[in-house]
Amino acid sequence: MQATERAAKKSATVKLAAMKEERASRMVDGLRGAGLKLTPQRLALVRELAGDASHPTAQELFERLRPALPTMSFATVYNTLAALSEARLCATRSLMRGPVRFDPKVEPHDHAVCGDCGRVTDVPIPSVPVRKDGERARRIEGFSVHHVERVYRGICADCRPK
Ligand SMILES: [Zn+2]
Ligand SMILES: [Zn+2]
Numbered sequence: 001m002q003a004t005e006r007a008a009k010k011s012a013t014v015k016l017a018a019m020k021e022e023r024a025s026r027m028v029d030g031l032r033g034a035g036l037k038l039t040p041q042r043l044a045l046v047r048e049l050a051g052d053a054s055h056p057t058a059q060e061l062f063e064r065l066r067p068a069l070p071t072m073s074f075a076t077v078y079n080t081l082a083a084l085s086e087a088r089l090c091a092t093r094s095l096m097r098g099p100v101r102f103d104p105k106v107e108p109h110d111h112a113v114c115g116d117c118g119r120v121t122d123v124p125i126p127s128v129p130v131r132k133d134g135e136r137a138r139r140i141e142g143f144s145v146h147h148v149e150r151v152y153r154g155i156c157a158d159c160r161p162k
Helices: 003-033 040-050 058-065 074-086 131-138
Strands: 091-093 101-103 110-114 120-123 151-154
Touching: 003 040, 003 074, 040 058, 040 074, 058 074, 074 101
Parallel strands: 110 151
Antiparallel strands: 091 101, 110 120
């Protein structure tokens, strides 16, 4: 790897870590604002979700954290996530059948969903030409469009036959 490439990679990692920290601290403030007690369980959940790009379900987060926090209940996971999405500090996504998924990235973006393994990948909006759909959506009679969310369905690189 070239030195410049290495430096770029390192700065991307640093940026990602900073974004995670910023999200986590906003989430902690949000929970405090919602009157929830900041227990170690809730703080661990916030830390887990803030850096998670996999769009996990509540159950997945619960199972991931349970080994380290055996006394945590599913209700705690659920009510913490509910408070965060109520405060718009995480987004809920219904991208496929099954339980809702939680997304720490609240900025507008699209999603690509693998029909085989169910993996959900964030798609930055500017990477795909959107004008046509966006224009059409803005003309829905009597309906005010705030934003357009797209879901690209297909097969991910890991599931595609080699
Ligand atoms: Zn896949
Ligand atoms: Zn997302």
